[in-house]
Amino acid sequence: MTRTVILIACGLIAGPILGGLFSGMDRILTARMQSRIGPPLLQPFYDVAKLLFKESLVVNVWQVFCAYCYIAASSIALVLFFLQSDLLLILFVQAVGAVMLVVGALSSTSPYSHIGAHRELLQILSYEPLLVLVVVGFYLETGSFKLTSIYAWREPLLLKLPFLFIVLGYVLTIKLRKSPFDLSTCHHAHQEIVKGLLTDYSGLFLALTEIAHWFEIVLLLGFCTLFWATNWFGMAALIVATYFLEVLVDNTTSRMNWRWMLSYVWGVGLTLSLVNLIWLHQG
Amino acid sequence: MEAVKRFIDRMRSKSPWLLHFDCGSCNGCDIEILACLTPVYDVERFGIINVGNPFHADVLLSSGTVNHRNKKVLANLYAQMPSPKLVVAIGACGLSGGIFREAYNVVGGIDKVLPVDVYVPGCPPKPEAIIDGVVLGLQKLQRLHEQPSVEKGA
Numbered sequence: 001m002t003r004t005v006i007l008i009a010c011g012l013i014a015g016p017i018l019g020g021l022f023s024g025m026d027r028i029l030t031a032r033m034q035s036r037i038g039p040p041l042l043q044p045f046y047d048v049a050k051l052l053f054k055e056s057l058v059v060n061v062w063q064v065f066c067a068y069c070y071i072a073a074s075s076i077a078l079v080l081f082f083l084q085s086d087l088l089l090i091l092f093v094q095a096v097g098a099v100m101l102v103v104g105a106l107s108s109t110s111p112y113s114h115i116g117a118h119r120e121l122l123q124i125l126s127y128e129p130l131l132v133l134v135v136v137g138f139y140l141e142t143g144s145f146k147l148t149s150i151y152a153w154r155e156p157l158l159l160k161l162p163f164l165f166i167v168l169g170y171v172l173t174i175k176l177r178k179s180p181f182d183l184s185t186c187h188h189a190h191q192e193i194v195k196g197l198l199t200d201y202s203g204l205f206l207a208l209t210e211i212a213h214w215f216e217i218v219l220l221l222g223f224c225t226l227f228w229a230t231n232w233f234g235m236a237a238l239i240v241a242t243y244f245l246e247v248l249v250d251n252t253t254s255r256m257n258w259r260w261m262l263s264y265v266w267g268v269g270l271t272l273s274l275v276n277l278i279w280l281h282q283g
Numbered sequence: 284m285e286a287v288k289r290f291i292d293r294m295r296s297k298s299p300w301l302l303h304f305d306c307g308s309c310n311g312c313d314i315e316i317l318a319c320l321t322p323v324y325d326v327e328r329f330g331i332i333n334v335g336n337p338f339h340a341d342v343l344l345s346s347g348t349v350n351h352r353n354k355k356v357l358a359n360l361y362a363q364m365p366s367p368k369l370v371v372a373i374g375a376c377g378l379s380g381g382i383f384r385e386a387y388n389v390v391g392g393i394d395k396v397l398p399v400d401v402y403v404p405g406c407p408p409k410p411e412a413i414i415d416g417v418v419l420g421l422q423k424l425q426r427l428h429e430q431p432s433v434e435k436g437a
Contacts, residue, residue, distance in 0.1 A: 027327070036325040043330050049294040050341075055365035057338060191335035202338035203365050 004083065011082035015075060019214020020044045022221070026247055030188075033251045044210070051207035059108045059200045066104025067205040073097030074215040081222050084147040087135045094219060098124055101197065101209060108200035116196025120184035122258045126265040127171040133273040134171070137164040138226065140280045151229045158227040158238075163276035165227050167269045169242065172220050174265070177213075178250035181261055189255070295341070295367070296421040298330040302340035304360055306393065308347025311407040312374035316344055318410045326414060337363035342417060343397075346373040348383045349390040361397050369420040372399045373413060375406040400424075 024041040031038025040046075058064055077094040080086075102124070105117035139145055141160050142153050150157070158165055174181040182189070185196035193199075201209055221239050228234030256264075305313050319326045320333055334340050337360045349357060361370065372393040375381035380391040393399050400423050403416035 031325070031327060034322060036322045037328050038325070039327050039330050043298070046294050046297040046330055049291070050298045053291045053294070054341075054367075057363070057365050190333060195334070195336045195339065198339075199336055200338065206339060 007082045008079050011079035012075060014082075015078045015215040015218050016211050019211075019217045020048070022217055022243065023214065026243070027187075029244070029247045030251060033247070044214075048207045048210050051210070052204055054203040056203040056205065058205075059110070062107040063104040063200060064205060066100045066107065067201060067208045069100040070097045070104070071208045071212040071215070073100060074212040074219070078215045078219045078222070081147065081219055084151065087138060087145045087147060087150070090219070091131060091135060094216065095124070095128060097212060097216070101212075105197045105200065110194075110200050112194040112196065113199040115193055116184045116199060119258055120197050122262060123174050123181065123184055126181075126262050127174045130167050130265070130269040130273060131171050133270070133277070134161075134164050134168050134223070137161045137273070137277060137280065140277060147226075150226055153229060156228045156230050156234060160280065161227065161276055163272040165224075167273050167276075168220075168223060168227075169245070170265055170269050172224075172242065172246060173249060174261075175216060175220055176246055178246055180249075180253040180256045181265070182250075182255055183258055183261065186255070192255075292425045296425060298332075299341045299369075299417060299421055300332045300334045300339055301342045301344050301417070302334055302337055302360065302364065303344045303346075304357060306345055306347035306349050306353050306357055306377070308374065308376055312346035312377070312405075315407045315410050316346065316373065316413055319414055324410050324414065329414075329418075331417065337361075338365065340364050340368070342369045342371060342420060344371050344373055344413070344417075345393045345397075346377045348376040348380045348386075349393060349396055350388045351390060352388075354390055354396045357393070357396050367424055369400045369424055370397050371401045371403060371413075371416050371420050373403050373416070374408055375404060378402050378404055381406070 021041065023044045024039075027043060028038040028041060073093055074097040077090050077097065080090045080093060098120075102117045102120050105113045105120070108114075135145065138150055138157070138161075141157060142150050144150065172178075177184075177186060179186075179188075183196075185198050186192065198206060198209060221243065224238050224242050225235040228238045303313070303316055317333075318324060319331075337343075341364075343361060343364060345357065361368070370393065372378055376383060376392075378392050378394075380389050383389050384391060390396070401416045401420040403412050405412055408416075
């Protein structure tokens with residue numbers, strides 16, 4: 001019982017702290033890649049603390065409800081991950097949060113918010129099937145959806161699921177809002193479609209969506225650790241390498257349109273997953 | 284309570300998000316404002332972000348003369364910014380109307396429409412002067428926050 005409480009607390013604390021540090025590192029790395037110095041490491045925390053104490057301009061009460069639902073769903077998803085729960089359950093709880101953010105954006109009348117919401121829906125449509133296929137890959141190899149049995153697996157899963165790891169990389173790029181898939185809202189293009197999905201979230205509610213995003217970052221990097229669950233060093237190395245690659249991709253590619261995203265991500269992602277799944281089934 | 288207030292003020296001064304509005308400037312000042320974002324000046328070092336959304340902004344940077352057409356837009360942008368907020372007028376035209384002040388369609392400087400906190404003179408001002416103006420504004424923001432509590436004590 002105490003173990004459960006400690007794990008829940010770990011999830012709730014580790015999410016914002018690790019997520020904020022990762023996005024701080026991200027901003028510094030991005031700045032260095034653009035030959036700038038960049039903000040301090042704790043800049044994301046300063047931003048969120050400032051937003052928490054700003055005046056709240058509410059466009060629609062539903063948006064408030066949606067912002068709370070988004071942070072609730074993404075924090076529950078991470079807590080379930082820390083509790084070593086069922087992968088499919090985590091996946092769908094996280095999907096509820098992602099959809100609530102879109103519902104909040106659609107509840108305003110701003111055209112920028114609407115176009116961002118529609119693009120976000122297309123992004124969800126692009127990555128969600130791939131994420132399910134990654135989980136199916138875990139099941140085919142280990143015979144279970146439970147995280148406890150995946151973490152207890154004898155050998156690193158990366159050796160059996162290399163293509164599915166690349167597929168998870170695509171999902172990560174979309175979820176972390178990185179180029180070329182940062183269509184709905186972006187960390188860099190503050191002027192493009194105003195701020196897309198987040199246009200009408202302000203003050204406290206913008207801070208909530210940011211914290212919820214940190215929970216999602218940590219959850220997805222947690223998914224990455226499953227590919228090398230045999231030792232801590234492997235997990236850490238995999239996370240660092242993946243995140244560095246994400247930032248590199250973000251800074252070397254340009255934003256594309258949703259048609260390209262959908263055809264490219266489904267084309268490459270589904271092919272790679274099917275090849276890997278057939279290979280697992282045969283072997 | 285004092286400590287919390289001071290913490291909030293510190294966070295505010297560490298992450299000022301700018302909204303830039305060109306009230307019919309010749310683009311001279313606007314180019315200097317955008318120059319602040321280049322690797323040479325890199326204002327992101329101080330947490331400054333040039334946002335395009337008044338809902339997310341803390342500081343309104345406005346350049347150019349105000350005329351009868353754009354004064355409503357300017358007032359609307361200011362109204363959409365959540366408080367606490369600052370207004371920084373940039374350049375000779377933003378301060379007083381500049382060389383256009385006597386034209387029939389010109390209202391004057393930004394302060395004819397909005398309460399301006401900091402005036403940055405120049406035609407155009409240097410990027411260093413603009414950064415300096417924003418920093419000055421942030422100090423003013425902190426002092427504004429302190430003033431009411433002093434009055435209450437007295």
